[in-house]
Amino acid sequence: MIHYTRTDINQMDKIFRLNLINSCTGFKSANLLGTKSTTGQPNVAVFSSITHLGSNPPLIGFVLRPTTVPRDTYRNIKETGVFTVNHIHANMVADAHHTSAKYPENISEFDQTSLEQEYRNDFHAPFVKGAAIRLGCRFLNEYEIKENGTLLLVSEIEHVYVADQNIQQEDGWLKLQNANTVTINGLDGYAKTELIERFPYARPKKA
Numbered sequence: 001m002i003h004y005t006r007t008d009i010n011q012m013d014k015i016f017r018l019n020l021i022n023s024c025t026g027f028k029s030a031n032l033l034g035t036k037s038t039t040g041q042p043n044v045a046v047f048s049s050i051t052h053l054g055s056n057p058p059l060i061g062f063v064l065r066p067t068t069v070p071r072d073t074y075r076n077i078k079e080t081g082v083f084t085v086n087h088i089h090a091n092m093v094a095d096a097h098h099t100s101a102k103y104p105e106n107i108s109e110f111d112q113t114s115l116e117q118e119y120r121n122d123f124h125a126p127f128v129k130g131a132a133i134r135l136g137c138r139f140l141n142e143y144e145i146k147e148n149g150t151l152l153l154v155s156e157i158e159h160v161y162v163a164d165q166n167i168q169q170e171d172g173w174l175k176l177q178n179a180n181t182v183t184i185n186g187l188d189g190y191a192k193t194e195l196i197e198r199f200p201y202a203r204p205k206k207a
């Protein structure tokens with residue numbers, strides 16, 4: 001078995017370390033965040049750190065890289081208070097990945113890819129057309145992770161949209177496989193998923 005110590009990690013080539021550390025924590029969620037500035041400039045970018053924080057109230061969190069360089073998604077969220085979360089599906093992985101390219105503020109990734117924006121219920125931020133699962137979210141708070149200067153943004157879910165593709169089951173659960181939602185392996189690998197099994201609520205074994 002390969003073994004790396006903290007000293008080895010410190011001495012690694014930058015790209016090798018980035019690939020290793022980004023993939024060693026397991027598969028990550030694959031989402032496109034849609035935002036729009038107060039001047040009407042739309043933006044869309046791939047994020048792999050969106051995670052569930054709690055269901056009542058319905059909270060999500062994501063980690064934002066240090067704001068030492070301009071971050072359009074962050075600025076738009078702070079300006080307008082809202083953003084959308086759109087699942088990435090197998091047929092959009094190349095365009096989704098391209099949204100991570102550093103375009104200037106006045107260039108929309110919607111114009112540089114075949115991803116299209118769609119507006120619903122007067123929500124200020126754009127949704128991604130064709131995304132089978134979409135959330136409309138409102139920013140609540142941010143927490144600095146002092147160890148590396150990243151930010152944890154906490155937001156509440158205001159809208160949930162689910163396409164009619166046999167995704168939602170009777171008990172509310174979303175079968176992501178039926179939506180063709182992908183998962184992210186590291187920083188540049190996109191994978192399909194296959195459900196193995198769903199289990200009933202786990203209880204301790206009786207003696």
Ligand SMILES: Cc1cc2nc3c(=O)[nH]c(=O)nc-3n(C[C@H](O)[C@H](O)[C@H](O)COP(=O)(O)O)c2cc1C
Pocket residue numbers: 043044045046047048049050062063064065070071072073074097099100101102103184186187188
């Ligand atoms: C697979 C993948 C996952 C990413 N996840 C995040 C993330 O969770 N947080 C983050 O700040 N940036 C993440 N990025 C980088 C952003 O997509 C990138 O910085 C993008 O340019 C941000 O766009 P913006 O400046 O328009 O906000 C990720 C990039 C890739 C390729």
